Amino acid sequence: MIKVEEKLFQNRYRVDAGRPHITIKDPQLCATGCDKKQCTVCCPAGCYTEEGNGRVVMIADGCMECGTCRIICDEHRNVEWDWPRGGFGILFKFG
Amino acid sequence: MAEKFDVIVVGAGMAGNAAAYTLAQAGLNVLQIERGETPGSKNVQGAILYADALEKIIPDFRDDAPLERHLIEQRVWILDDESYVGSNYRSEEFNREPYNRYTIIRAHFDQWFNKKARDAGALVLCETTVTNLLLDGKRVIGVATDRKGGEIYADCVILADGVNSLLAKKAGFHDEIKPRDVALAVKEIHFLPQETIESRFNIGEEEGVVIEMAGKITAGMMGTAFLYTNKESITLGIGCMLSDFKEQQVTPYQLLEKMKDHPAIRPLLAGSEMKEYAAHLIPEGGYHAMPQVYGDGWMIAGDAGMFVNGLHREGSNLAMTTGKLAAETLIELKEQGKAWNARSLARYQAKLDDSFVMKDLRKYRQAPAIFEKNPHFFTTYPELLNRAAHTLVKVDGVDKKSKERSIKSAFVEARSRLGLLGDAFKMWRAFQSR
Numbered sequence: 275m276i277k278v279e280e281k282l283f284q285n286r287y288r289v290d291a292g293r294p295h296i297t298i299k300d301p302q303l304c305a306t307g308c309d310k311k312q313c314t315v316c317c318p319a320g321c322y323t324e325e326g327n328g329r330v331v332m333i334a335d336g337c338m339e340c341g342t343c344r345i346i347c348d349e350h351r352n353v354e355w356d357w358p359r360g361g362f363g364i365l366f367k368f369g
Numbered sequence: 370m371a372e373k374f375d376v377i378v379v380g381a382g383m384a385g386n387a388a389a390y391t392l393a394q395a396g397l398n399v400l401q402i403e404r405g406e407t408p409g410s411k412n413v414q415g416a417i418l419y420a421d422a423l424e425k426i427i428p429d430f431r432d433d434a435p436l437e438r439h440l441i442e443q444r445v446w447i448l449d450d451e452s453y454v455g456s457n458y459r460s461e462e463f464n465r466e467p468y469n470r471y472t473i474i475r476a477h478f479d480q481w482f483n484k485k486a487r488d489a490g491a492l493v494l495c496e497t498t499v500t501n502l503l504l505d506g507k508r509v510i511g512v513a514t515d516r517k518g519g520e521i522y523a524d525c526v527i528l529a530d531g532v533n534s535l536l537a538k539k540a541g542f543h544d545e546i547k548p549r550d551v552a553l554a555v556k557e558i559h560f561l562p563q564e565t566i567e568s569r570f571n572i573g574e575e576e577g578v579v580i581e582m583a584g585k586i587t588a589g590m591m592g593t594a595f596l597y598t599n600k601e602s603i604t605l606g607i608g609c610m611l612s613d614f615k616e617q618q619v620t621p622y623q624l625l626e627k628m629k630d631h632p633a634i635r636p637l638l639a640g641s642e643m644k645e646y647a648a649h650l651i652p653e654g655g656y657h658a659m660p661q662v663y664g665d666g667w668m669i670a671g672d673a674g675m676f677v678n679g680l681h682r683e684g685s686n687l688a689m690t691t692g693k694l695a696a697e698t699l700i701e702l703k704e705q706g707k708a709w710n711a712r713s714l715a716r717y718q719a720k721l722d723d724s725f726v727m728k729d730l731r732k733y734r735q736a737p738a739i740f741e742k743n744p745h746f747f748t749t750y751p752e753l754l755n756r757a758a759h760t761l762v763k764v765d766g767v768d769k770k771s772k773e774r775s776i777k778s779a780f781v782e783a784r785s786r787l788g789l790l791g792d793a794f795k796m797w798r799a800f801q802s803r
């Protein structure tokens with residue numbers, strides 16, 4: 275199985291260090307109230323990972339700003355999602 | 370910088386550039402705001418450009434637009450795990466100017482298009498995210514940005530901010546998109562020498578090929594895949610409804626890897642160098658999912674308003690056309706000395722209704738629901754078709770009549786006679802108007 279990191283390695287980003295534009299609102303809800311944890315499967319950049327204890331960790335560095343995780347978390351609306359500051363985030367060379 | 374503009378356009382994608390260009394051409398005082406480092410640096414498309422929509426905005430675009438190849442051949446493949454059945458359409462007619470469809474690379478194209486808007490007099494502010502609309506009661510009076518002292522005022526704001534359309538949601542103009550109304554597409558760009566592409570696809574210099582695909586590669590989800598030729602690269606991607614990704618717990622990049630590994634696709638990419646991986650949503654909910662697209666001091670154009678014809682893979686042309694119509698509405702009303710309020714801006718809706726945009730969206734309004742309720746279009750049929758082709762083509766001593774009988778019974782077995790009839794009817798309805 276291919277690692278998504280190998281793909282993302284080809285992309286250009288300007289990461290806004292310390293200011294993630296996406297965060298999980300209530301981590302406890304992910305751990306105990308969400309069976310599917312669809313964000314961990316469907317994010318095309320693999321930004322969400324499930325830890326051994328059922329917790330979900332979100333790291334936005336490879337994010338392509340698609341919006342999937344926000345829309346797909348439709349039962350719990352547990353994703354706080356905004357754009358990065360102007361000029362930051364993914365910089366598509368081709369798109 | 371002047372604190373107040375006639376119009377603020379949010380976004381420098383297809384819709385925003387069409388709107389800003391049209392407004393600036395007519396002499397209006399326009400500010401265009403884009404969050405990307407440069408126009409296009411946030412945007413993703415297949416990408417096929419339909420000449421007609423752009424021609425109506427910039428008639429001589431062919432002189433200097435960054436176009437990759439004009440398309441002379443369309444292939445349609447229905448894939449099973451190890452095979453495909455397909456059709457080709459290639460015509461010398463597509464080789465006569467003016468060409469009708471081109472492949473483009475959005476990061477390059479959007480910069481060109483935005484420069485046209487700037488040359489026409491629009492003021493463009495990049496690296497600036499609009500964080501909120503400024504409201505006076507229900508009326509939009511400007512925007513707040515993430516720049517210092519970033520409040521800017523205008524008589525009208527055109528929201529051309531793409532599929533996620535956060536601003537209209539924050540202002541309460543429409544709700545969050547539903548997973549069933551949007552597709553997620555992932556794609557890659559692979560570089561190869563120009564001559565390799567031309568020999569591999571049997572095309573000449575500047576000629577291009579499109580391959581549209583459906584079937585097993587979407588793993589039972591409602592969706593399609595594509596492969597397009599650029600000058601020195603190939604783009605390929607796959608997109609399925611978000612509700613299906615969620616239900617079936619499929620990882621998008623694994624789907625893309627599997628597609629690249631299909632025995633019919635792998636040789637087309639051999640020896641290439643992958644230089645970018647991208648993901649983007651496509652609002653495919655169609656007519657029934659469209660939000661209100663105008664109000665007091667605001668209008669919505671492009672993906673933000675769900676202006677996409679998913680069945681025909683058209684989006685950029687609807688974005689350009691809606692951006693242009695929004696601009697023309699404002700220009701006309703201004704000439705007539707009318708204020709830009711919810712009542713007068715209803716003219717935008719009338720223009721949309723009168724154009725191919727709403728005519729097509731209305732015509733295909735049943736399509737999303739029909740495909741959603743009939744997943745076997747994406748699973749059973751590809752398999753049956755491929756097996757039928759295999760049975761027919763294989764020379765194995767079985768007589769042709771028996772072969773036909775076995776194909777027929779395979780179809781009936783899988784779908785029943787009535788099911789087949791019903792499917793044919795549904796398929797026909799998806800493409801028909803009513």
Ligand SMILES: Cc1cc2nc3c(=O)[nH]c(=O)nc-3n(C[C@H](O)[C@H](O)[C@H](O)COP(=O)(O)OP(=O)(O)OC[C@H]3O[C@@H](n4cnc5c(N)ncnc54)[C@H](O)[C@@H]3O)c2cc1C
Nearest residue numbers: 380382383384404414415417499530531671672684685688
């Ligand atoms: C994989 C894929 C393949 C496609 N293939 C085709 C095809 O072959 N042919 C076709 O016609 N269509 C195709 N489409 C659809 C087409 O790409 C879209 O319909 C089109 O790009 C929509 O244009 P737009 O201007 O509405 O939105 P976008 O092009 O997305 O532009 C929106 C702009 O707004 C900016 N923005 C957003 N929010 C803010 C904010 N708050 N502040 C500042 N700036 C902001 C963004 O950075 C962006 O530049 C495809 C789409 C995808 C994803």
Ligand code: SF4
Nearest residue numbers: 304308311313347352
């Ligand atoms: S889908 Fe939503 S609630 Fe579930 S794990 Fe992901 S972020 Fe948490």
Ligand code: SF4
Nearest residue numbers: 317337338340341343
């Ligand atoms: S916006 Fe898209 S790429 Fe970014 S974290 Fe969400 S799903 Fe992943």
